[in-house]
Amino acid sequence: MDRLLDIKNLKISFNNDFSLTEAVNGIDLYINDKEILGLAGESGSGKSVTALSLTRLLPSTAVISGSVIFQGQDLLKLKTGRLNKIRGSKIGYIFQEPTSFLNPVFSIGFQISEALIFHQGLTKKQAFDVSVGLLEQVHMPRAKEQMYKYPHQLSGGMNQRVMIAMALACRPKLLIADEPTTALDVTIESGILALLEELRSTLGLSVLLISHDLSIMQRLAERIAVMKDGLIVECAGKDKIFKNPEADYTKMLLDSVIKL
Amino acid sequence: MIRFIIKRLLGLLPLLLGITLISFFVIHLSPGEPTVLQESMNPKVSLEVKERLLKLYDLDKPIYVQYINWLARIIRFDFGTSFIDGRPVIEKIARRLPLTLFINITSMMLIFLIAVPLGVISAVKKNSVFDRSMTIFVFIGFAMPTFWLALLLMDLLGVKLGVLPVVGLKSIDFEYFNFFEKIFDLAGHLALPIVLSAFSGLAGISRYMRTSMVNALKAPYIYTARAKGLPESQVIFKHALRNAVLPIVTILGLSVPGLIGGSVIFETIFSLPGMGRLFYEAVMQRDYSMIMASLVIGAFLTLIGNLLADISYAYVDPRIRYSKQ
């Protein structure tokens, strides 16, 4: 299988005026074409920081080293202008709290169209039509009406569908989903997960799914990497992780899920 | 939206009542009834004038009757007549108000046009040389006695360099100018007052804009905008700026009383025939009815300023524009 994304010896630390705080201490990880890779671990383990670092979305206080090879290019060394052509067009993101990650003062339609206009050079009218199609694809009821709405007028679940539509607008190769359902109700979570599964197979996406919740991993992921204190303690196929874990930390995480 | 405006308007009623009550109280708190003052200012005040005043202000009746009668009259914009020349107070104010409004509105626009870019640059280039110089400027701006700055600039631009007229609104030969010369003449006379009036509000508002922009740049939706691949200019000037500039509308509204109060100083220094100077003259001459009217109208203007700020805020912020309330 081809590797879509190959992370080698990734280290991230934060420069806080006086000291460097280590967040990620050298990890190797890859994602195959059309694969869902789960990245599990408790909060603070460095998984969200890893996700943001892949396209250099971290604030300027972050010091990143190593390499992130995506389609033959090292994203960590790419010029910002070239990187912007990959962000949103080849790699899409969805985040934990959809309502605060959408801009409150722009309409849903504007926010989806934006990437289409920028990356694909569509006119406003064309972008509008494509956006309506995208909203239909993520099963938004009355898609056309929703285009004129603002984030505060929609529920969290609906906003996450908007985020997904936005991330997929330019048909990216890779979707990075950082705790996509953590802020949502359980009933809505199931719908969003089903949508991700469906889109993965219809669009042939690769997904980096980040979550603290192993039950989500069990449902979606093919391979799972377990992260603790900035290191990957174990990375293997789903069946191996769930049935025959090697690392003590993985066992502990599994125990806590079973108890629940 | 319409319900929002109506709600706001209704909310103003108790404030309006409070304003009149305090204005009334302020004047009656002071020792010496207006008639006494009138006499002390002008010993030749005839008994007839005194009688007239007594009747006009119901000074022989209990204080609550005085207030209610006075309130009933000012609702009809009847503020009585000036103690100095006997002309209706409201007429005199109406003639002077446009200039004051013009100066304040222009300087407010100037503040907005300068403070927003300054704040944005400071926030984007946080801790840069520019940002640090801005911090120093803000501290000096807060501490600057603007009437002194006015004197310095009058001295420099008016007296030493002679590039700007220093007093009044029009040149002596104004009547003989053509249209463009008239505009140019007025602009020259108003340049310093407007710039100084803007300077007095600039420090605070550019500081506020910086904080607002720094916060906006840290907001989660900025990550989304960057993740979309938008160039940094669009991230800053579209996504962050639109959010950061909204609260400034409210802050500008709150700066109205300060600006109106400042008119007293600027119009007096530059001898401009506005409401501020009218008020100053009334105070110097103890023109009781004029002072009372100016106080009420000054507060009234503040209320209108706040109301306009609220409404424009509601209009530009979709969270209020499309809320169900």
Place this chain on the structure above:
Amino acid sequence: MKKVFRNKLVVVGFVIVFLFLVLAVFAQIITKYDPTAIVVEDALLAPSADHWLGTDQLGRDVFTRLVFGARISLSVGFIAVGIATLIGVILGSIAGYYRGWLDSAIMRFVDIMLCFPVFFLLLAVIAFLEPSIFNIMIVIGLTSWMGVTRLIRAEILSLKEREFILAEHALGASSARVILRHLIPNSIGPVLVSATLGVGAAILVESSLSFLGLGVQPPTPSWGNMLIEAKATLGVAWWLTVFPGVAILFTILGFNLLGEGLREVFGYNG
């Protein structure tokens, strides 16, 4: 205390304020001239070894008048802020502690007061009083307590929720005791910050009033009324314009730096 003086803003602000305080307190020792003595033949002398900052139209020494003016400005600043803070602390505590209709009434009163352009209100009151230093202090104090009131109320509301206050109530302490012993001492930081900034603001108001001829009356020197004379001699004697303004600017700057520094030290924003 060590922590306070490690803050750069505090140090710079304190040095400036302290300098002006020394000038004000030791005015008589510092200068050999009389601030009001008229010496006609010395009129409008430029700064020199004899008259460091020159003399005015009546031959009075500008430095001497500045030093004595510092007395006036600082005492007006301190006393006006004292009055405003006292009113603010009392009204704010009552509003925050008792809530209910008392709270609404006080806060509505604050809203209404804030509608008035402060300068209009000041002038209106002064118009009916003699413009003496004493009256100026009181009037400035009476028109600038609104901010402190809101501040104290907010502080008390948040403090009230904390455990030690609840415990104190459980032990049966009286309301007055809780307010005086716990709530007010615990909100001292923000009050100190706002009072320090307030002194600068009050000095600015006093100098503006005096400049308009409605504040401190000549011949008593005040920075504001010294500038009236400067206006009359515009373009003739630069030292009359420059020095009083510099004094006002630096005094206010000093108090503002001190206030902002204390705000940083106490780590409160508002």
